[in-house]
Each structure stands twice: as C-alpha cells, then as structure tokens.
Amino acid sequence: MIGGILSLILRRNPVACKWIALLAVLADFIMMAVYWIINYDNISVLKEGAWIADIKKEWIPQWGASFHFAMDGLSLIMVVLTLFLGVVAVLVTWKKTIERVGFFYLNILWLLAGVLGVFLSLDLFLFYFFWELMLIPMFFIISIWGHEKRNPAAVKFFLFTQGGGVLMLIAILALYFIHGRATGDYTFDYFELLGTQVSPKVALWLMLGFLAAFVVKLPVFPFHSWLPDAYTESPTSGTIILAGLLSKTAAYGMLRFILPLFPAAAQEIAPYAVIVGVVSILYGAKLAFAQTNLKRLVAFTSMSHMGFIIVGIFSFTTLAYQGVVLEMVAHGITIGALFVIAGAINDRIHTLDMDKMGGFWSQIPVMGGITTVFVLASLGLPSLGNFVAEFLILSGTFQTYTALAVLASLGLIASMIYSLVILQRIFHGRERSQLKITDFSLREKMIMGSLIIVIFWIGLFPQTIFNTVKPPVGILKTHTVFLQKDNNDSAIELNKDIATGWWGHQPMLQSGNKTMKVFPAFTFDYTQINKKAK
C-alpha cells in the first residue's frame, strides 16, 4: 500500500514505479516466507483453533468496529500465495510500456492490499471494507488497461460482485444488530459474533447473504456470467490476480465465516451447494471445451475447478477441507501460469484465437514444454499439486455424497479433454498460419521456473501445507459435526463407522445451533503485520 502511494507520486518516472512495486511486494513476500519457514515448527504443532498472531486496535469504538487482524495457518498460506502471485503479476508487465504507469501499479498494489486485508481481518466491518477495496482497483484495471471490449466487461464485473457484496453487507449488519440486541454489546468482532444465538431460519437467511457475495466471486454456476468477460478483457497481471487470488478470497470467506458462524444452516443447504458445485464443474468444462479464444477457455476451466472447491467445502470432511486449501494454492499457481502463457502469446502474435495457432512447438519448444506442465497440472496429473487436492476433495466428498462425488469425478475426464485442446491446438498439428513467434525470455523463464517448482513441491510434498493449516482446519471440525473419525490409526475401526451409511447419504446433522466458544487468542512476538495495516 505504501508502495502504491509512492508509485503515484513518482508517476513521471516509469522505471521507478515498477521497481517500487516490485520491491514492495517482494519485500513483503520474503518477509512472510521467511516468517513461515522460521516458525514452521511452532505452527505445525499448534493446538486446534490457536492463532499465530493477533492484533487489535480501536478503530470506530462507537460502532464496535476495530482494526482486528489475526493470522492462523490458513491466512498465512493465503498471504504467502497472494504475495507470490503478486510478484508474478508485477513481473509479467515488466517490459511492457503501460500508459499511466504509476496509477497502474497503484491499482495493482491496492488490489493486493485489499486481498491481504481480506485474508487477515477478523472484524466483520473491516473485512467488508477490504472486500470492497478489492473491487475498485480491479474495476480500474479492467476498464483502463483492458483489451478491446473492456468497458462492458468492467461494468459487468462491478455489477455482479457489488450485488453480492451488498447482500453480504446486509447480512453483516443484521448479525451485528442481532448480537447487539441479545448481549447489549454492539460489535463487529469475529470472536464475539461467533457465539451469537440466531434462530435457524434467520441463520439461513444471514448465511445466504454471505454466500451471495462468495458464490459470485468464486464464481459458481449460475453466477459466472461476468467471469469470461472480465478474465478475458483484463490485462495479464489483472487476470492473474483475478483468477488466482480474488476467487480464493471467496473460498476463504466460506471457510472462515460461513462454516463457523452458521454451521447448522450450512449443513442444511449443503446438498444443494454440492449439486451446484458439480454443475459448475461439468458446465464449466463444457463451456471451456467450446471456446476458441484461449483466455476465455482458461477462464472457464477456472470456473470448473472452483466447482471442486465448493463441493469440498460443503462435504464436511477433514480430507476435503485439506483438499480445498491445497486446491486454492495449486489452482492459484496453475491458473496464474496459464494466464501468463496466454498473455505471452497475445503479446507476441496479438491474437488469442486458437484457430489461428497450431504447430508452434518447433518455434517455441520451451514455451511448449512449460505449457505442457501446467496443462497437465490442470488436468490433474499425479505428482503435480492439483491432483492431491482434487483427490482429497473427491475422496472426502465420496464419504458424504457418494453419487455426487462420482458425478464430480466425471469432471476429471472433461478436464482432460479441454486441457488437451489447449495443448494441441496451439503447439501440435500442422502450422495453420505464417505467424512468427519468439520463445520465452530469460525473465519469463524464471517466472515460469519458479511456478513449476512450486507446483511440483505441493504435488510431492504437500505435507508442509497440510501441517500449517491443520489447526484452523481442525477447528472447523468442531464447528460442524464431523461424520468421519479423525486421526484414526486403525483402518478397520474407521470402516465400522462408515460402513453403516455407505452408498446413501450419511445421516446429516439435525438443525439447531451449537454455541461456540470464544477462542483464546495466542499472541506471538510478531510485528510485521502492523506495517501491512498501515
């Protein structure tokens, strides 16, 4: 954020702008990554529901709103991912000449700040503030630096997400007043609101308010209409952030707010949510298959993969929750990489129409090889990150909703088909045009190389991430009644639990609210977060 303001001041000097942007994001990234590595041993042994860091400052005491930031393993992972993709997003525009370069980087940095704020806020008012903060720079990025049809795309994006956001605001306010009236303590604080007693019917409506914002952002069928336009028209770095990060804020919101605040209501709508998720997977894949514009195609694959996230969240198993977190990371990396590739191709031949491509392998073997890796990641090849994530999600879902999990698995066949379309139409086959295209530069190779290392790392050694998010994911289990015994060493014993309900749906939790405990906040020696708040 500081960097953003600086780059506005220095807008007359484009070189300085991009260096400031890069340094701001990179410094933050290194800080968080180092923090993660140093404290990894502590984090992975934390108790369930423990927080790594917790900072609270008065903001608007009259309303009960405060600067309440806190971080647990889930936030930490998302923050690191945000900053990593942030670096990528800054670097892909490195060599491009951009109009109003200072304002561009200002928007990028504000956008990242908004995303980080969303991942760290524990005050609902503050959360909403950051949620909206993401929207405006994104709108500018699309409408100023986008491609030909940028204006309708930007307006559409704005209307859809704003519509969802307003519903969430209403729900937040309603929750605020209900809690205030019941306890006399008017506050937006997450921990205070967790214990709110709400009648099941009201809880359902409140939850739907939150859900509205999240399903639009994710997006899920049938709220995906803004997605292809916004993803396609936005410039590359915007698309990376949009697809890689903004959709993750929605998934994060569900994990952080919907499940803990309204566990019973979430259980109630779970079957519908899973059905919607399955429809998203299959319908998104089908639309992706039909596209000839490369970016549109990748945009729809994103929708298809987001379906897995919603399926996983509403299946209420630890396997699936861990899978969801990993899918968020893996998908962020994969989709980011695919959009970098799409952007690189567009920069070189000024078209995204795949009918004009073909047989590029002989000209650009490096790009071909790298694309192959990410196409394979996207179709779920084992040893790459997405496979572990999707396996866990489907495997967890299978325990709750057998038939729907089977349907969702069909998405794997579909993902294979559209992924091969990407690879083969661009790089294989005869050369359909006389287009000359140059291979990746060293800078691009380095970007892609680091993305490849990460995708293999989370595919082969995902345990680091699982350990980090174990405390927050573990606590989700106490919010919602779990159907599967956790940490069960004896396989046979596990089986007894499940064998009773196989093939049908597991008995669901009866409605009615559980009273939530307020969790003791653990405070570590941690100062960096202050800087980000400013």
Add this chain to the structure above:
Amino acid sequence: MDNILNLLWLLPALPLFGFLVLAIFGSKFSKRAIAFIGVGTVGISALIAIIIGISYLTHTPPGNSYSQTLWTWFNVAGFSPSISFYLDPLSLIFCFVVTFVGFLIHWYSAESMEEGEGYARYFAYMNLFICAMLVLVLADNLLLLYMGWEGVGLCSFLLIGFWYKDDENSAAARKAFIVTRIGDTMMLIGLFLLVKSFGTLNVAAILSGAPAVWTQGSSLAFWGAFLLLGGALGKSAQFPLQVWLPDAMAGPSPVSALIHAATMVTAGVYLIARMHVLYDLAPAVQMLIAIIGAVTLIIAGFSALMQNDIKRILAYSTISQIGYMFLALGVGAYSSGVFHFFIHAFFKSLLFLSAGAVILALGDEHDIRKMGGLRKKMPVVFWTFLFGAGALAALPFVTAGFYSKDEIIWYAFASDKGSIWLWLAAFGGAFITSIYTFRMVFHTFFGEQKTEISYVPGNRIKIPLIILGILSLIAGFVELPEWMGYFAPFSKFLNTALPAVSLANVAGSTETILLLINMIFALLGVWIAWQFYKKPQLLSSLQTGAGKRLSNFLFEGWKFDWVYDHVFVRPAVWLSRIDKTDFIEKIYGGVGGLNLWLNKMFDRTENGNIRWYTLGVAVGAVITLTIILFL
C-alpha cells in the same frame, strides 16, 4: 543382503534423472551424448534390476517381500499414503521385464530414431516412461500406483503424438489419452471407495484386511473390484475400451514395442494380479474378467485377420493376447496370466521391432501387400521375426509362446472357474492367431520383392532383435506343463505372492487330448495361411456380397469407433457448439435488455406534451381510487 535391495529406489530414479537432463539440456547435446544418457540410464537400471533379482533369489527377505519408504507423501486425518516401493516376486518380474526389454528397445531406437528431429525429446519421453512404469509396478500403495499409472498414460500420449505436425497423430494421441482416462476415472472412484472402506490405500493392508471387512460376494466388494477393473480395461485395451490401441500405432515403432505391447498395456494385468484378493471376494467380477478376456481375444483376432497394415495386425494381436491374460486372471490362474505377460513381452516387442526394421528399410511402407521377398535380403530380421511369429502362433515345443498360451487354454477348461465355452473361445482364438500371424510372415518375407530397400539396419538394431529372438524361443522352459515333467520354477516363485490355481476334477487324459488338438490346429493355421497366400483367388472368392461387408466390418474393428463416435463424441461436440455462448449469459443479457427497454419506454412518456401528462394523472387517479374503493 539388505543393502543390495536398498538400491531399489535407483530403478525409477535413474531414468527420471535421464529424463530431467534430456528435457532441460537436451537441445544442447550431440546425438551421441543424448543416446548415451537415454540408453545408459535404462541400461544401468536393468543391471540393477538383475542384481536385485539375484540377491532376492539367493537371500529371500522375510515374508517374501521387501519395502523401502522414501517419504510420506501426505498425512491427512489418518490417511497417509507414502512414497514407498514394495518388492515381491510379482513386482520383481515386472521390473525385470520393464527394465530389460526397455533397455533393448532403447538400444534399438538409438539407431532407428537417429534420422529426423526430436532425438532428445524422444529419449526424454522414453526415459520418463520407464520411470513411471517402474513406479507403477513398485508402488506399495494404490495412490502411488495411480501416479505411475497416469504417468505411463502421459508418456503414451506424448509418444503416440511424437510426430506432432501431423493432425492425425495428434488425434490418435488424444484418443488414447481420453479413452484410457475413462477407465482411470473409474479406477479413481474405486480408490475413493477403498479409502472409505479401509482408510488406507496400502496394498498389503487392503489385501490382508479385505476379507474381514467385505464379505464374499457383497455389493461393496463387487463395486470395489469392478471399478478397479474399469481402470485395467482402459489401460490394457480390453473390450469395450479397446478402440484406442490400433490408432496408437501412429507413434514410432519402438514406442509401439515398448509401451503398446510389452509393458504399459499389461498394467491392467498387473493391477488385477496385485489386487487378487478383491477378485476372490467378488466372484461375479472375476467371471466378468474371464468373459471380457474371451470376448476380446476373439474380437481382436478376427480384426487382425483383415488388416493390411503390419503394425495394425500386431496391435490387434496385442489386444487379443492380453485377452488371454485376462482370461487366465478370470479363471484364477494368476501365475499363468503373468507367465504369458512375461513371454509376450519378449516376442511381441520382437515382432514390433522387426516390423519396425522392415518399415524403416522399405522407406516407411506399412502395407504387407506391398512387401515381400525380404527373406533373402534381410535374413536377421526374417529369422527373428519368424521366431517371434512362431511364439505368437504358439507353435508346439520349440517356441516359448506354446508353453505360456497352452497353459492358459488348459486352465480355461480345467480350472474350477473354467468352462467349455471359455476353452472354445481360447482355442478358437489360438487357431485364428496362427492364421493371421503366418499370413503376415508369408506376405512380408516370401515371394517377390515389391519395394526397394532403402536402408540396411545396423548392429544397434540387429543385436536387440537377436537377443529377443533367442528369448522368444527359450524363455518358455522356465515353466513346463505337468506331462513334460512338471518343471515349474516360475509359478513356484510367483506362488509366494499369488495364489495357485485351483483345478476342477478333470481326468489327466483330457489334458493330453485337448493339448493334441491345440497343437494340430496351430499347425493347421499355418497351412491355411499358406494356402491363402499361394492362391489369392481363394480370398477374392470370399470377398463378394455379404462376405465383403463382413470383412469390412471386421476390418474396421467391429465398428466400435463408429458407434462411439455417434453415441458419445458427436452429441457432446454438438452440445458444446450450440451452447458456446452460454445460455445463462442470455438470461442476464435479457435482464439488462429489459431495463434498457423500460428505460426507453419511460423516456418516451417524458415528451413535454401536456395532454399526455393530464392523461397520466387522470389514469393514475382512477386506478388509485379503484384500489382504495374496492380493496
């Protein structure tokens, strides 16, 4: 001797190393260096496999198995697959075949692939394939096995489409990948079921725990076994997922030899043999396997009769031979199935390699009707091809194929799960096999020469052929049938990992009689092939009217492609084409359009015309009054 078995991880690691080096730096190396790395890594792997095998045989580890854990892949909620390798007689045999035959094929391709671009890419893919295949057979849990399973599928895809500039090759590659993916997805769902039932995917844990958890013939056991079978059918190109293999011949010949004959396509056989306990618990599925095997071997055998492309003949014959392996698994003769895999790997890769040498020599000519007379010109290729063909046709006594195939045919009848129908299918299939095999031999090597030889194979091609040729003759002696003295170290070795076949009560004389019939018909097949070759008019007299339609039907692989195309592919493509712009979009577009329209309408009312306004006020007043008065 533990320290020698400790080398196990090197088996897949070496080819992986070769792949990485070639993939990253391959373009900078000379062809010599590329071949050295590509062939060398697999060669060392083969050497280590042999050393491990010897050490295993001399100092059998306790429990007849050895496992090595590299690291825990992940651990979520008690479900913790690890990256670890498991060595027992079954995986040892597969390892040996994969590395040894793989090495010979790499050696061969060092020469045959030298022309043209992509030398480094070729060896990179081939090395990756060997690595993935070894992961598949060595995996100690099904998730890691699945990693190898998808890995070999990927390499198959990449290598079928190796000559990527031709759209047809890309289509064939895509088809192979997608069709096998259908089976793979079934298998994956099967894995979900296993996770749900057992909480683990460790093979040993499942095999020992399954009888306690699943009752014999229960629906859970049925689905578990059935879904895994789905994966096996896709990978092993069995009915009804066999359609991809003939098209897969678009790849280079050594690829067909390695992936689509010797190793990858037998992964299904490995999977079923590995998970045999599940099939014992699901007798219905096991019977299904036998039936699928029988149906496949007949379907593919008839199709092979009609092909003219030498590689397509071999492709159909591969499908048919794997059908035999499935038949063996289906009647509970697991070690016979694996034995046939073992022998088949030698003679089928030999046939593909010699066919490849012929194709290379004749300037990329695939049609056997345009070959001929190569017996004198290419004696080494001729003799090795003949050995392979003899083994494929199971000519009695002298060829290895005789021992492995006749064992299966016998068990199809004699096993307690066998029947006369299965025997008839197996026997009929063997007869057809010998006809189409020798039709191919006669057309290619006898008679007049029809195409000029443009390339003479060198030693790097000939030596692997000779080694495989010798193995195709003598490898069968490790397992002799009972009436020849019952010398069977192979199945004894395997029976420490797989159950022995249980026989129904059949008289000993029956075996002799059935065997005699088999031998006679195998030779009869050769004679018939010779008759048809000598008198082409015999064939053309059959090629009229219904006969022509029938032969067309068989030529096109029983029209499976046509049916799938019309039932699945076209509707899907049609559906995605009509809905390319997404009908949901139209709904939102409609909302926007409606607003614009309303806007325009209301805009019109604001026209500055006093009469309109008065009218509006009057109508509004009337409506309001009506509402107040009447409601």
